[in-house]
Amino acid sequence: xxxxxxxxxxxxxxxxxxxxxxxxxxxxxxxxxxxxxxxxxxxxxxxxxxxxxxxxxxxxxxxxxxxxxxxxxxxxxxxxxxxxxxxxxxxxxxxxxxxxxxxxxxxxxxxxxxxxxxxxxxxxxxxxxxxxxxxxxxxxxxxxxxxxxxxxxxxxxxxxxxxxxxxxxxxxxxxxxxxxxxxxxxxxxxxxxxxxxxxxxxxxxxxxxxxxxxxxxxxxxxxxxxxxxxxxxxxxxxxxxxxxxxxxxxxxxxxxxxxxxxxxxxxxxxxxxxxxxxxxxxxxxxxxxxxxxxxxxxxxxxxxxxxxxxxxxxxxxxxxxxxxxxxxxxxxxxxxxxxxxxxxxxxxxxxxxxxxxxxxxxxxxxxxxxxxxxxxxxxxxxxxxxxxxxxxxxxxxxxxxxxxxxxxxxxxxxxxxxxxxxxxxxxxxxxxxxxxxxxxxxxxxxxxxxx
Amino acid sequence: xxxxxxxxxxxxxxxxxxxxxxxxxxxxxxxxxxxxxxxxxxxxxxxxxxxxxxxxxxxxxxxxxxxxxxxxxxxxxxxxxxxxxxxxxxxxxxxxxxxxxxxxxxxxxxxxxxxxxxxxxxxxxxxxxxxxxxxxxxxxxxxxxxxxxxxxxxxxxxxxxxxxxxxxxxxxxxxxxxxxxxxxxxxxxxxxxxxxxxxxxxxxxxxxxxxxxxxxxxxxxxxxxxxxxxxxxxxxxxxxxxxxxxxxxxxxxxxxxxxxxxxxxxxxxxxxxxxxxxxxxxxxxxxxxxxxxxxxxxxxxxxxxxxxxxxxxxxxxxxxxxxxxxxxxxxxxxxxxxxxxxxxxxxxxxxxxxxxxxxxxxxxxxxxxxxxxxxxxxx
Numbered sequence: 067x068x069x070x071x072x073x074x075x076x077x078x079x080x081x082x083x084x085x086x087x088x089x090x091x092x093x094x095x096x097x098x099x100x101x102x103x104x105x106x107x108x109x110x111x112x113x114x115x116x117x118x119x120x121x122x123x124x125x126x127x128x129x130x131x132x133x134x135x136x137x138x139x140x141x142x143x144x145x146x147x148x149x150x151x152x153x154x155x156x157x158x159x160x161x162x163x164x165x166x167x168x169x170x171x172x173x174x175x176x177x178x179x180x181x182x183x184x185x186x187x188x189x190x191x192x193x194x195x196x197x198x199x200x201x202x203x204x205x206x207x208x209x210x211x212x213x214x215x216x217x218x219x220x221x222x223x224x225x226x227x228x229x230x231x232x233x234x235x236x237x238x239x240x241x242x243x244x245x246x247x248x249x250x251x252x253x254x255x256x257x258x259x260x261x262x263x264x265x266x267x268x269x270x271x272x273x274x275x276x277x278x279x280x281x282x283x284x285x286x287x288x289x290x291x292x293x294x295x296x297x298x299x300x301x302x303x304x305x306x307x308x309x310x311x312x313x314x315x316x317x318x319x320x321x322x323x324x325x326x327x328x329x330x331x332x333x334x335x336x337x338x339x340x341x342x343x344x345x346x347x348x349x350x351x352x353x354x355x356x357x358x359x360x361x362x363x364x365x366x367x368x369x370x371x372x373x374x375x376x377x378x379x380x381x382x383x384x385x386x387x388x389x390x391x392x393x394x395x396x397x398x399x400x401x402x403x404x405x406x407x408x409x410x411x412x413x414x415x416x417x418x419x420x421x422x423x424x425x426x427x428x429x430x431x432x433x434x435x436x437x438x439x440x441x442x443x444x445x446x447x448x449x450x451x452x453x454x455x456x457x458x459x460x461x462x463x464x465x466x467x468x469x470x471x472x473x474x475x476x477x478x479x480x481x482x483x484x485x486x487x488x489x490x491x492x493x494x495x496x497x498x499x500x501x502x503x504x505x506x507x508x509x510x511x512x513x514x515x516x517x
Numbered sequence: 518x519x520x521x522x523x524x525x526x527x528x529x530x531x532x533x534x535x536x537x538x539x540x541x542x543x544x545x546x547x548x549x550x551x552x553x554x555x556x557x558x559x560x561x562x563x564x565x566x567x568x569x570x571x572x573x574x575x576x577x578x579x580x581x582x583x584x585x586x587x588x589x590x591x592x593x594x595x596x597x598x599x600x601x602x603x604x605x606x607x608x609x610x611x612x613x614x615x616x617x618x619x620x621x622x623x624x625x626x627x628x629x630x631x632x633x634x635x636x637x638x639x640x641x642x643x644x645x646x647x648x649x650x651x652x653x654x655x656x657x658x659x660x661x662x663x664x665x666x667x668x669x670x671x672x673x674x675x676x677x678x679x680x681x682x683x684x685x686x687x688x689x690x691x692x693x694x695x696x697x698x699x700x701x702x703x704x705x706x707x708x709x710x711x712x713x714x715x716x717x718x719x720x721x722x723x724x725x726x727x728x729x730x731x732x733x734x735x736x737x738x739x740x741x742x743x744x745x746x747x748x749x750x751x752x753x754x755x756x757x758x759x760x761x762x763x764x765x766x767x768x769x770x771x772x773x774x775x776x777x778x779x780x781x782x783x784x785x786x787x788x789x790x791x792x793x794x795x796x797x798x799x800x801x802x803x804x805x806x807x808x809x810x811x812x813x814x815x816x817x818x819x820x821x822x823x824x825x826x827x828x829x830x831x832x833x834x835x836x837x838x839x840x841x842x843x844x845x846x847x848x849x850x851x852x853x854x855x856x857x858x859x860x861x862x863x864x865x866x867x868x869x870x871x872x873x874x875x876x877x878x879x880x881x882x883x884x885x886x887x888x889x890x891x892x893x894x895x896x
Binding site: 404417418419420421423427428447448449450451452453454455462464465466468472473474476477478489500501508510511512 | 633634639642643645646647648649651652655656657658659660663704705706707708709710753754755756757760882883
């Protein structure tokens with residue numbers, strides 16, 4: 067009998083924040099706290115990739131047999147986002163890739179599927195997702211939304227064992243509209259009346275069954291947990307939920323954020339219930355065996371760049387790339403060397419080059435049999451700030467990066483407004499949107515400064 | 518191989534001619550070259566035409582305009598070095614005894630095709646990642662500044678000198694003297710390169726008639742001999758490549774010096790590929806005019822001015838004469854031939870005897886350039 071358990075959680079926030087009050091004041095409203103927002107070249111997919119790379123850092127990807135992308139929506143209409151993520155991680159093409167989309171409880175659904183796959187195959191499963199919410203100017207989404215990415219690894223030998231689950235559909239007809247997320251629950255807004263009884267009912271059942279003392283609620287709303295708490299009677303339960311004060315509402319990403327908080331405070335032997343509301347609710351019970359054995363990585367949790375210009379913020383989050391002449395076929399042909407960041411290494415002279423070629427470009431016509439994974443870390447070899455390439459901030463910095471362990475790569479710099487780049491500065495390569503064209507999003511490597 | 522000579526050259530003014538067809542622009546240069554050579558158009562046996570964006574059979578369209586048809590015509594593309602490639606193949610045809618009279622044409626009409634920077638190719642990896650030509654040279658500039666302490670003023674000086682030269686060239690696109698301050702204060706394109714340190718896209722054409730030894734004697738012209746012709750693709754940018762070195766320029770020029778039996782110190786006039794100010798500065802070093810890292814001193818001491826050690830870009834270069842991609846290489850040949858003949862009036866290099874042209878073209882992922890052509894012409 068295999069025992070699927072949580073092995074790691076990585077939480078990614080974009081580097082940028084803006085005061086909610088600043089946005090609200092443009093529309094004669096009030097709000098407090100800050101919200102996160104993605105850089106113009108980020109989306110749900112790239113944030114999921116950031117988190118995925120964070121969660122496998124140090125442990126490698128050799129044991130991962132399945133990638134699940136679980137989020138309200140993905141960037142592609144007819145392409146699997148999980149496949150893009152598997153490509154970037156360098157997983158083999160026979161890796162199972164699954165996309166799950168839908169309501170706010172989708173991250174819990176992903177976890178559930180991961181548990182099932184692990185039980186059936188013994189493989190480790192990477193579950194990941196991203197959340198972006200901006201809406202129309204002045205909308206609740208604009209003011210109260212937030213952006214984040216997350217990733218969790220489920221496999222045997224993890225610290226939090228996933229046990230049972232309950233799922234319930236809403237017991238009354240739920241208002242829904244095409245293209246609108248009815249479960250967007252900004253802080254201070256009323257909880258849809260039909261959600262509470264459903265959620266409370268399965269939560270009570272899950273607590274009774276598992277004897278849990280901790281409940282993780284997958285919401286960024288501050289109202290829902292307090293209302294649920296009242297429905298739990300006089301049980302001694304600690305509730306965890308993601309507080310949206312500094313990040314904004316994170317939708318389906320709220321659950322992994324809250325889960326990380328709970329795991330950090332969890333004692334061995336304790337039980338946890340994860341409750342994910344959304345079109346009814348889904349509850350998963352988990353038993354902590356060795357909570358210290360769950361790796362928790364947080365990216366950009368501290369020292370964010372806080373914007374004080376609403377116009378520039380909107381410009382960044384609504385930026386659409388210039389339509390470029392591109393061919394999906396050419397793009398996917400290059401996918402291996404672009405996404406997997408593999409270079410060539412000459413067996414004769416030992417030099418590393420990117421992109422790889424069949425013959426060594428340095429020592430002549432020696433056949434190169436080996437492709438090697440390149441490091442994502444390096445230093446700026448040379449750079450320039452380009453004032454003519456279109457960008458919402460009016461400039462783009464190009465750089466040639468010397469990678470640790472060999473190889474040079476030409477990339478654009480990202481995640482910065484200031485000119486902090488200099489020759490020798492340490493940088494890290496990240497996957498970002500490069501341009502859109504022919505109906506496809508093209509991703510590729512960029513570099514960001516290591517603070 | 519036998520000797521080949523340039524018997525005649527022709528060139529339009531470089532500029533923007535939206536009202537003219539590419540065939541009209543080309544025909545003007547070809548007619549001037551044929552008249553200059555004094556050959557009968559019927560004697561032309563082969564014609565090579567270099568262009569990058571003219572569409573199919575540009576050579577045929579140009580020559581049909583004049584009334585030449587039925588001969589062997591080849592269209593060639595090697596990015597900005599297309600015209601130099603055409604010139605090299607004209608040289609090869611004569612030197613190998615394939616023909617006595619060969620025409621080389623370079624032509625381009627960009628004004629209706631590209632505004633501003635040439636867009637990066639999305640099917641090239643670095644193009645996909647957003648590389649544009651000014652960014653490549655700006656990054657070379659940054660390395661040169663880092664390694665050798667070169668200042669932005671040095672790059673601006675190159676542009677200043679070339680604009681100064683172009684004032685005296687009636688066929689140049691920009692004939693306005695600019696101060697170093699004006700150059701540095703113009704809008705930034707890619708730091709540290711400013712607008713007035715970038716070449717301008719242009720329309721234009723240039724042509725040369727290349728003939729055999731027997732023919733040049735018969736024509737009774739001052740013989741300008743093609744002493745060396747080298748064309749090579751850019752070198753690979755391997756991990757230890759020094760960005761301030763253009764491998765292809767170093768290789769091509771060394772081979773050309775050997776072929777011509779001269780050294781860089783023998784050169785009187787050079788037309789080199791100054792697509793951006795920094796390019797000319799590093800090519801002083803690449804061509805061996807000065808030691809590595811001393812390009813800044815070379816321009817500071819005015820050694821590349823018309824009355825300096827060696828006149829570099831007396832025509833104004835790409836920076837001020839304009840850069841009609843396919844025509845550039847033959848535009849350089851035009852200037853060097855006229856300099857060797859002593860026809861350049863105010864910008865004449867005194868007693869010019871040996872000249873060199875250097876053209877680079879294109880950007881390819883993993884290569885420091887697309888193509889590099891070096892020709893040495895001797896009076």
